[in-house]
Amino acid sequence: MKFTCSKIPLQNAVTISSRATASKSPIPLLEGILLEAKDGNVKITGYDLKTGIITNVEAEVEKEGGIVINSRLLCEIIRKMPGSEISFSVSSEYIAQISSERSVIDILGSPTADYPEMPYIDEQDKIVIEEAKLKKMIAQTNFAVSDNESRPIHTGALFETSGGQLTIVAVDGYRLALRREVLDKKDIPQLSFVVPGNALGEVERILSDGEGEVYVTLGSKNIVFKIDEITLISRRLEGEFLNYKNSIPGQPKYCLNVKKEELISSIERVSLIISEKMKSPVRCTFEDKVVKLYTASALGKASDECTTDGDGEGLEIGFNDKFFIEALKAAPAEDVTLELNSGVSPCVITPSDDSNNFLYMILPVRLKAEN
Numbered sequence: 020m021k022f023t024c025s026k027i028p029l030q031n032a033v034t035i036s037s038r039a040t041a042s043k044s045p046i047p048l049l050e051g052i053l054l055e056a057k058d059g060n061v062k063i064t065g066y067d068l069k070t071g072i073i074t075n076v077e078a079e080v081e082k083e084g085g086i087v088i089n090s091r092l093l094c095e096i097i098r099k100m101p102g103s104e105i106s107f108s109v110s111s112e113y114i115a116q117i118s119s120e121r122s123v124i125d126i127l128g129s130p131t132a133d134y135p136e137m138p139y140i141d142e143q144d145k146i147v148i149e150e151a152k153l154k155k156m157i158a159q160t161n162f163a164v165s166d167n168e169s170r171p172i173h174t175g176a177l178f179e180t181s182g183g184q185l186t187i188v189a190v191d192g193y194r195l196a197l198r199r200e201v202l203d204k205k206d207i208p209q210l211s212f213v214v215p216g217n218a219l220g221e222v223e224r225i226l227s228d229g230e231g232e233v234y235v236t237l238g239s240k241n242i243v244f245k246i247d248e249i250t251l252i253s254r255r256l257e258g259e260f261l262n263y264k265n266s267i268p269g270q271p272k273y274c275l276n277v278k279k280e281e282l283i284s285s286i287e288r289v290s291l292i293i294s295e296k297m298k299s300p301v302r303c304t305f306e307d308k309v310v311k312l313y314t315a316s317a318l319g320k321a322s323d324e325c326t327t328d329g330d331g332e333g334l335e336i337g338f339n340d341k342f343f344i345e346a347l348k349a350a351p352a353e354d355v356t357l358e359l360n361s362g363v364s365p366c367v368i369t370p371s372d373d374s375n376n377f378l379y380m381i382l383p384v385r386l387k388a389e390n
Contacts, residue, residue: 020084021108022056024076026119029105030097032063032074035249037090038221039065039072048087053134055085064137065090070218071137071252085131086115096124137252138241146235147204148185150246153233154226156187156198157219159349159377164216165191172258175213183207190261194342195380196349197263213260214242218253225249267380268365271358275305275329276371279355282325283347289314289321290340300384301340305331305359336362337386346379
């Protein structure tokens with residue numbers, strides 16, 4: 020194999036594909052990147068048997084072929100090469116020579132025959148969505164994906180399509196995050212599948228804020244995200260996802276409209292005396308036109324107030340400060356509505372303008388007589 024190409028595109032492609040390689044594995048090839056040169060193109064693959072990322076780079080290919088090279092080492096070599104072009108050649112003994120200007124590095128690679136094959140995708144359905152729209156939806160839900168492996172289905176996010184809309188839902192036992200957007204193409208069938216949170220994190224990193232399109236292809240066991248010259252393949256999570264519609268409380272007793280940033284600032288101030296070692300809930304007292312926040316820990320006490328539009332009639336609820344802040348920050352609106360019922364029922368955060376494009380739910384923390 021022998022090819023020459025521009026450094027920056029190659030560096031970007033190798034970096035992206037390397038995110039799907041295993042950091043430590045009993046199978047050394049899974050820590051490597053597969054490079055295949057053919058027809059004026061270099062195909063670069065990273066695969067850890069769960070998630071695979073394929074990128075493509077234009078190149079002057081003098082001799083076709085392939086090799087597997089340790090991803091961490093290859094990334095560092097390309098990054099530190101001095102010139103704007105990289106020359107790459109592989110000997111019959113699988114010694115890869117990487118050169119640029121006066122720098123030459125030889126490293127030992129592995130043959131491609133033993134590299135695991137990417138899964139076959141039996142295409143069943145396809146969703147098309149704008150890059151920027153999907154990027155925001157993932158960012159505004161993926162924080163609530165569970166990391167508890169005892170319920171593997173909840174370590175991913177639920178994708179649902181219905182009535183020309185895409186809904187993404189994540190739950191972790193303490194909170195729920197839901198985002199909903201209208202799709203440009205209305206003839207998409209009703210679908211429901213769960214994508215691992217780790218894979219979605221990589222998709223979010225790959226996506227841009229532009230107007231390009233993402234093609235999401237659904238197979239019986241895998242999902243494919245196609246973004247320009249980048250393809251990410253992930254396994255589907257199987258199991259029964261939480262019936263989130265039944266988990267959301269019905270008609271709330273109290274609805275209070277608040278300025279999101281003002282409430283975030285108030286929570287952040289009282290949370291200054293909360294730490295990982297000194298955890299304490301934020302006590303929220305919802306009164307007429309105001310919510311009073313208070314917390315106490317071994318470090319001291321803190322109180323603050325935030326104006327609201329509504330009357331909670333003195334309702335007291337305790338919340339985990341981190342969960343409350345993350346939900347508020349994720350909400351794509353300046354004005355939000357807090358829907359409340361009692362001190363032991365969840366707080367539901369919805370848009371104040373009734374646009375119905377997001378919903379966040381946080382379970383309360385039981386309050387002691389004194390914090």
